Amino acid sequence: MAETAVPGARVKVRFAGQDVHGYVVGRTSETDHTGTLQPLRRVVSAEPVLAPEIAELSATLARRYAGARSDVLRLAVPPRHATAEKQPSPAAPGPPAPPSGAWTDVEHGDAFLRRLAAGGSPRAVWSAGPADDWPAMVAEAAASAYAAGRGALVCVPDRRDVARVDAALLAVLGEGHHVCLTADGGPAARYRDFLAVARGARRVVVGTRSAAFAPVHDLGLVVLWDDGDDLHAEPRAPYPHTREVLLARADQQSTAALLGGVARTPEAQQLIASGWAHELTVPRELLRRRVRVEAVPAEDRSVGTRIPRAAYDAIRRGLGSGPVLVQTPRAGYAASLACDTCRAPARCTVCTGPLVVSGPTVPPQCRWCGHVEATWSCSTCGGRGLRAPVRGEARTAEELGRMFAGTTVRSSSGDRVVDRVGAHADIVVATVGAEPVADEGYAAVVILDTWLSLARDDLRAAEEALRRWLNAAALVRPGGHVVAVGDPAHPALQALVRWDPTGFARREAEERSQAHLPPAARLATVTGDLGALDDVLTLVDLPEGAEVLGPVPVDDEHRVLLRVPWSRGEDLSQALGDLQRVRSARKLDPVRIQVDPLTI
Template identity: 65%
Template sequence: MTSDAGAPQQELPGMARAGVAQSRAKAAATRERRLVEAEPAERDPIARVLVDVGPAHLDRVFDYVVPAAMDAEARPGVRVKVRFAGKEADGFLLERTATSDHTGRLQNLRRVVSGEAVLAPEIAALAAEVAERYAGTRTDVLRLAVPPRHATVEKEEPLARVEVRSDPAEAAAAWADHEHGGAFLRRLAQGAAPRAVWNPPPGAAWPQLLAHAALTARGGVVLCLPDHKDVARVSAALTALAGPDSHAVLTADTGPARRYRAFLSVARGARRIVVGTRAAAFAPVHDLALVAIWDDGDDLHAEPRAPYPHTREVLLLRAEAARAAVLIGGMSRSVEADHVVRAGWAHDLLPTRAAVRAVRVEVAGASDFDLARDPLARASRMPRQVHDLIRDALAVGPVLVSTPRRGYAASLACERCRTPARCAACAGPLAQTGPTTPPSCRWCGTAEPAWRCGTCGHRGLRAPVVGESRTAEELGRSFPGAAVRISGGEHVLTEVPDRPGIVVATPGAEPVAVGGYAGVVVLDTWLSLARTDLRTDEEAVRRWSAAIALARPGGRAVLVGDPAHPALQALVRWDPAGFAAREADQRREAHLPPASRLATITGSPGAVDDVLVLLEAPEGAEILGPVPIDEETCRVVVRVPRARGSALSQSLGAVQRSRAARKLDPVRIQVDPPSLD
């Protein structure tokens, strides 16, 4: 009896599940039938939808019918759900039309996800331009442009619109150190569209200058910065001038809710000024009047995801379409910024000579004059000029010491014969992580406490390249009364107080000193110039000038290196425009960007060969390679004159679509990559 009575009870859960599944299937079928039988909207019943699907050959608009029940919500720019290839897919409704070119039967929209119009028409057009420029797809661009939906945020009370303006007298006074600063501001205030490449003097409060320009513009403003530290500085400047509600901040590290809230405040017109990182270039500000980018040479402006657009190029495309003002700023100048000045598309916005002389920059190196004063200057990592500057500057404020390597002793060599120290187990390079730790291999981690030189048998070690920790240790011994702090790696300082002390930092991790540094030292410049890269000298000048710019007016800066090197000489003169022009001339002679347009094709040898067979390269194209990257990957570089850059991008896009339709092995195509390493 027990077993007979229990049998049906054991089958009930399975039967219940089957019943639930049948009920859901019937409900879904009913909804599908109602959707199919739904009457279309009376006015403009056709919705043109960009469906979020991956393959490049499907990067086009598809037509769907708008049911009458969705007529009010199905507006251009909203997110929708559609039926595509037998599955439900996401998409953006781009526009409504009365008719369709499709001769067959059209499916209905399945659902309007939200009535919030998050894709403005100008941003949709910009996404199409960027996708064509970088041989990518619009859906990939829109993933960068439109943040993921946050339903809870959409239900919140909309922010009130805030109107903010700059004080003309205060803005003019702030820009007084620039020869044409007043004219640039007047043009902005008149609603004109001036275009300038801006290089402020060392010690300038550039976040405040950028904030004044944004507040002066008569319309929407987009300010793009390399990282969250710069965003915070500009945001603080805008808050000080116009209050906390004067702008919206768009960065990836603010979290999904805050980011979407800021995005909606801009899309709804409540905020006209946007400050952010790469994605802010696509912010849907109303009545765009000014786009600005700071430090466009920083590689953080290059998007690491397909189709790999650069913030500067996105902003220039956007400004051209909206006829907006452009401000490309930085302590140094990229060759791309120099190109737009040479082409006459933009003008120089440079400081007066008096402002440039406010910070004295010099080089401590092995010139004849230096050797006469200090015979050991040729071999010294910190010549006497460095110690003199640090001693004098510590009497009045903090000192910044910039060193290009992290760690303690990044490499070791024999103290006697200078032979590089190698691991006995794997022949890898030895390094030292601290003053009390034994040397160990950077490859396999094996410790070598009893290391002996294989060439001369000597046991002593020296450190030809030292990191910020060893540098701080040496400075602590040389200046025992000074507090020494380190900024780099996982411990990056944001700000230091205005009191005597030494800050040792790696490039990009230099904290801002309240009131500015009394002295700045840049060590081991030879190491930064030893990289094998297309932008070696340009990147070195960019990093050094960013460090020197943190000095206060009246401060001093010393670079340790070869006084005759053009990069160091450019900093002594504080001539970023002249140095960029020199670099551009050399690039032009070598047929390198920006004088030409480059594209790299990376993938398996077979896939790369297939691309080259399909590619209809423009006239004058040069194909360099293939060059092996590793055992399974190779790379080809395609170079064309700049005038044929658009044709190259279009040809590469056509190849991507053709290969995607045939489901061939993917390749990585980058147009104008930031570097070729």
């Protein structure tokens, strides 16, 4: 096996009485192991799929998230596909000259690109403005690094964003220079593209969160778009966030880094405050020329309306020159029902579950047991009328169709997501994240039911609400009009009106610092049954200054929250990692440990 067991190759080894998969990390002539070494069982494949930098990164992330290195490698290296492995990876042609012009309106944007093209490693947090063609700007940054002889890695939240960046890279670089690492093409195509990157045939990569581990040769730039999107949080152990993966790679491999988004997270703001990254923004005077934003209060709900006069006028004026986007936070028809007389929630007479309506001619149905309430009556006042305090995208489209007769109303949500719309004067009703891109931008954007986005019981409720609104508002054309329906005095809506994600992120970071919450503190949650949590608190060797909050019930389990100052974060991760090893050796009841969870 001497010729095939190369560093990075897949092998089978004997461990705990059974054959398990592994990787050759390195080969040396000596060992510090005092026991007897075991031979390899066999070499599965001589293809070096685990690059040295990814092996080092897996160890770093396992320590950071108190997890097992094998779990990180499972995320980093896709399953083998033997047929794809036998196919060669044609080399890419020489890199073309990078374009210019997309970053002209961004302060210090040209300086950032010049340093990239000169082979430098600048690091920046970029706040995109309304009507910015951010895929083209990302492609230009990647092309600048590529022209300097280095690779580029771009991570975006979902496949729709991948498609947009893919088209932009194709326009800038041409055919045969980049690959898209997503699961859409199937395991064979994904593994083929992964091998093209691992072999150095492709050095520009765009993909979703798993692409953050792509073994790009001579990596010179990592780009993350919209780091506040929860799709960047890995749902599998050890739950690494794409932002932390790319930042770790930037530090480890001394690469340039670009964190971009229309909104800004407190974590990204902390990178600027600490001096790790510089700020790239659009000047205020240019923002004022590009978009006009206003917040208007909702009218009296007792009259059954949810679209104020200002929003109605914005839609009517916008339809005179192009499409109009209406964002609503809920999908479906009527997400909840209440008595029309006393406003008491409408409940099922069989199981007391909430009633919903899926269409204008469909009787109410229980969301829990499916019972149809054809003759419902209110148990509080005896009334038989129903109203919808929360209306979905289908009901909103129906209402707008009646208001603007003769206008095409299109819906985009759930499984019926529309990717693009033309320049026709249509109304597009979309849920959060399903907003189509208009070819020439939207003439107007109306954001409904902002109170519902702010009502989430979560630390990041206001931050997430502003991110959703800004992402929708950024789809306007230059000179467009944005109307948000809600409380104009709320800080998040004020930040939207001023188009000030920077100030909002700074304020959020300061308030969380005073409350000892992330990103000023390091948190970890331990979830399991009470007996397992008692074992955890007995065995764990917490660092000095650690706080233990809980346990508290969460669904069918209980949860303990561990909190330390940011400076002791590595000590907390080390303590939890040692705890995991002790518990595994003793075969104790399992618990789920998450370091810096996205939601609390």
